[in-house]
Amino acid sequence: MLKEERFQIILDKLEQDKKVYLSGLSSLLNVSEDTIRRDIRDLADQGLLKSVRGGAVPHAPGPMHFRDRLSYDTEQKRVIAGKALEFLKDDQLVIFDGGTSAMLIAQLLPRDLRLTVVTNSFPIASILEEHEHVEVLFAGGRLLKNSFVTIGTDAIGFFRKFRADVCFLGICSIHKDLGVTGPHFEESEVKRTMVGVSADVIALATLEKLGTAESHYVCPTDRLAAIVTDQSPDNEVFDVYRDLGIRMV
Incomplete structure (x- = not known):
């Protein structure tokens, strides 16, 4: 599975459940927790989610100004x-x-x-x-x-x-x-x-x-x-x- 495909699955799961866990995503995507941790870090760097201990949660939607x-x-x-x-x-x-x-x-x-x-x-x-x-x-x-x-x-x-x-x-x-x-x-x-x-x-x-x-x-x-x-x-x-x-x- 391509990294971009994992990214979309992670974001879809986060939208659905409001929190995702490293262990759950590792099982779902059949990759290591270290890979999921790197994926979450990349998504956080893009401002698409908030990385927290053990997983991720959504950012607040809406404009900032x-x-x-x-x-x-x-x-x-x-x-x-x-x-x-x-x-x-x-x-x-x-x-x-x-x-x-x-x-x-x-x-x-x-x-x-x-x-x-x-x-x-x-x-x-x-x-x-x-x-x-x-x-x-x-x-x-x-x-x-x-x-x-x-x-x-x-x-x-x-x-x-x-x-x-x-x-x-x-x-x-x-x-x-x-x-x-x-x-x-x-x-x-x-x-x-x-x-x-x-x-x-x-x-x-x-x-x-x-x-x-x-x-x-x-x-x-x-x-x-x-x-x-x-x-x-x-x-x-x-x-x-x-x-x-x-x-x-």
Whole structure:
């Protein structure tokens, strides 16, 4: 069997099962585990999957640049944003990260809701500038241009000054074993700080983001108080997260 044929079988199996193992692929393709390990490394170098110990998991689908994400899965994100409003009440201090789902929550905030919002997102700060009862505290730092957020030591130090009631975390990838991860090191560092200073962390994720992984660690999955998706919370796919004590919304 040609290497390219093995590659396609590995990718098809990964799409079907959401995780592949060296031993299983070795038996399926009748080659050594060392050969499968090299195949997975090659596919990872092409950005087609995420290599993990003992096998591989998918990368999160979808575009990385903020402008492109604005028009990706828009209806699903509106469902998520509407559901997420139930976690808000007057006089909370709330952290908004730079995700497009978090931005939609900012757009949907009731006009009489009183909040203090801490964010590193330029679009979210701009939206909330027009909200009469929301005080906005903005984290300075270096601009990450493809996400329109600030990053670096200044942003991290700013978030460390607060103890938030709720953190809305736009998710690139969640995996029950590998945790919450992201594609950019410095942005993931800022998100990890947001998580560390927050009482409840609410993950905002379309269904396709679950069971995937990226290179940079944010937090363990069981640190999440809830995962808000565009699907019915009764979906049996979510059982692995409920087993961790996470509320599915």
